[in-house]
Amino acid sequence: MKRTLLALAMAGCALAQKPPKPLKDGIYANFKTEFGDIKAILFEKDTPRAVALFIRLAQGVQEFRDVDGKIVKRPFYDNTVFFRIAPDDAVQAGSPDGSAYYQCGLKIKDESLPGIKFRFGSLAIANPGTPDSGGCQFFFALQQKPSWDGKYTIFGQVVEGDDVLRQLGRVPVHGDTPVTPPKLISVTVERVGPPPGQKPKK
8 A cells, every 4th residue: 555655656746747848949068967967058159169169179179288288189078077166156167187277278259248147057168367368167157146247258058957056066165176076977069950040951
């Protein structure tokens, strides 16, 4: 009897869960972390330079300066960590040596648009605080940050995995350095629908 009630309860929970919303046409990045996956849509029309560099790095077709100074080409973000976590503010990654001081040898111009503001799940290019100095590091915002608007290129927005992002933002830290940096296992990219400007095939 207990097993029957448990099975009915589990079935009820499954029915109560809403199916995920279908993804709209666009290009998406999937961040596989040790806590689960985060999916973000990339703003390829609004921030083409940032999106193009991020994709090339993720797919391993962009050369960069490795931690030993050599120029290499491989999937940049795979098997790295979230090395900076500012609780309630941001979760940062994109450094093979696990520090904010690493320089990958690439820089891009800022692409800040007035209509794109920081909110929970905003995906942005990290920079040291000077214009046009962003490169390979990125971060997720954990809340609205009006003081950051216009200072960083926001090139995407989380559409799935809010709970995973919140969990990343709650790991124990010393200052903004995680006691045990969470692993970023891989970053993959997928397109849903046709590229911009192309009509879907019938």
